[in-house]
Amino acid sequence: MGGFTGGVRRDNRERLDGQRTADRQCQRQRVSLLRFHLQTQVHAAESKRRRRTQRFLDDGLTAADTARSASRKVHRNRLQTQPLGPDRTSRSMNSSPHGSHASIDILEELQLIAAQNLEKLDIHKYYEVVRELGKGTYGKVDLVVHKIRGTKMALKFLRKRTTKLKSFLREYSVSLYLSPCPFIINMYGIAFETDDYYVFAQEYAVAGDLFDIIPPQVGLTETVAKRCVHQVAIALDYLHCKKLVHRDIKPENILIFDKECRKVKLSDFGMTRRAGSPVKRVSGTIPYTAPELCDPCRREGFCVDHSTDVWAFGVLLFCMLTGNFPWEKAMPGDAFYEEFARWQRRRSGAVPSQWRRFTDDALRMFRRLLSIEQERRCSVKEVFGYFNHGWMLDAENGNGGGAGVPPLDISLTSSEEDVLVDRLKQQSLSPVCMATKGNMVMDTHYSSSMSTNSSPSSTGSYERVNRENNERGRLLVTTPIEICV
Numbered sequence: 001m002g003g004f005t006g007g008v009r010r011d012n013r014e015r016l017d018g019q020r021t022a023d024r025q026c027q028r029q030r031v032s033l034l035r036f037h038l039q040t041q042v043h044a045a046e047s048k049r050r051r052r053t054q055r056f057l058d059d060g061l062t063a064a065d066t067a068r069s070a071s072r073k074v075h076r077n078r079l080q081t082q083p084l085g086p087d088r089t090s091r092s093m094n095s096s097p098h099g100s101h102a103s104i105d106i107l108e109e110l111q112l113i114a115a116q117n118l119e120k121l122d123i124h125k126y127y128e129v130v131r132e133l134g135k136g137t138y139g140k141v142d143l144v145v146h147k148i149r150g151t152k153m154a155l156k157f158l159r160k161r162t163t164k165l166k167s168f169l170r171e172y173s174v175s176l177y178l179s180p181c182p183f184i185i186n187m188y189g190i191a192f193e194t195d196d197y198y199v200f201a202q203e204y205a206v207a208g209d210l211f212d213i214i215p216p217q218v219g220l221t222e223t224v225a226k227r228c229v230h231q232v233a234i235a236l237d238y239l240h241c242k243k244l245v246h247r248d249i250k251p252e253n254i255l256i257f258d259k260e261c262r263k264v265k266l267s268d269f270g271m272t273r274r275a276g277s278p279v280k281r282v283s284g285t286i287p288y289t290a291p292e293l294c295d296p297c298r299r300e301g302f303c304v305d306h307s308t309d310v311w312a313f314g315v316l317l318f319c320m321l322t323g324n325f326p327w328e329k330a331m332p333g334d335a336f337y338e339e340f341a342r343w344q345r346r347r348s349g350a351v352p353s354q355w356r357r358f359t360d361d362a363l364r365m366f367r368r369l370l371s372i373e374q375e376r377r378c379s380v381k382e383v384f385g386y387f388n389h390g391w392m393l394d395a396e397n398g399n400g401g402g403a404g405v406p407p408l409d410i411s412l413t414s415s416e417e418d419v420l421v422d423r424l425k426q427q428s429l430s431p432v433c434m435a436t437k438g439n440m441v442m443d444t445h446y447s448s449s450m451s452t453n454s455s456p457s458s459t460g461s462y463e464r465v466n467r468e469n470n471e472r473g474r475l476l477v478t479t480p481i482e483i484c485v
């Protein structure tokens, strides 16, 4: 019995040992399988990343899709992983006084993605530079053709010397974020750097910008202007709904695809900030700058607000319809502005001379858009209610500068008259007559280290100024550059 029992025990032990060894082998196999699986996954993810980066470089159109789907994915993930709750609410409140948490998180994440994918690139390897499309304060925009796809694109170059990486990423991400709107310039999802520049790609607007097609002192026809205004208003409303403020609305930033303005898109989101962000004024004003931002006595900072876009939009409308600026700056001391402000505050019943070409309906619209008190300014959406009304008294005449336009009846000081004469002399340099952009206009009144690329005058001239090449004269007006505090 004992021998039998002992034999059984031995057998059992051997069986158990064998089983254990088999288990161990099996476990080892499983571990190595798992390792292999993990390695394959890592490898796949790595090569997917490499392929995607390569596609970014090789194939503009695919890259656009990739970027858009990345943006959509970020949005989806955020919605899935962040249910509304006390934590999220407090975070949003901290981020923005206007509670614009949706756009905030997406914008931050888009910036992160862009930063992770930013690679150094030899531009000539992938793009053939056709010509320069424009120059701005911080860089230039070139028309290029993608060497492999043959796609025409506009590459925006921001000088590293004057642009922080953060600012570049912000402009790029905001542009990408807003690009689904059909009235905002489309993006290709391509961003890279060279030794001297940060660069991103956007769709090429074949007809240039709005500034080029506004005939000085004449303006666009009411039909064309309305068509353009309608599209810009939709773009601006889209932006405002996302709790963003453009802060640089002007004709140079409205890109056009045909001279009749059938297709128009808003661009240049370099100054765009979240509504409610604190900023402080550093220097300068342009005719589009709202009066509250022009006040030199105001020392405290500003809160970014939609109403400043609405003001600029109102000035833009005036420029489009007349080919003139309503004033040089919305400040006391500017005779044209003062006359307007008196009428606007109902201290004078007389419609200012510059404004007498408009119908009562159009004047009502301007009164709402250009309210001196920013809290009384309407939303940009309100212009939609005015499209069925006539805007110009001489609309049938195609806004011809002569007939119907009342003469200026503001008494000018002699120095103002000199400036006026100077400007009239410069009319041959107007963008409509110029084959090349960038000719300078002399002006004795304004000079600054920064400039805008258009110059104002309520007295007739309507010029674009080259920001870089100022050897022929002084710069006309300064750009409102504000920095976040």
Ligand SMILES: Nc1ncnc2c1ncn2[C@@H]1O[C@H](COP(=O)(O)OP(=O)(O)OP(=O)(O)O)[C@@H](O)[C@H]1O
Binding pocket: 133, 134, 135, 136, 137, 138, 139, 140, 141, 154, 156, 185, 202, 203, 204, 205, 206, 208, 209, 248, 252, 253, 255, 267, 268, 270, 452, 453
């Ligand atoms: N996608 C485009 N297609 C065609 N032309 C363009 C495009 N983007 C920009 N431009 C031209 O280049 C000019 C300068 O571009 P942009 O306004 O983006 O530069 P910026 O440095 O931001 O200028 P700013 O000094 O006004 O801020 C525009 O006014 C326009 O004439």
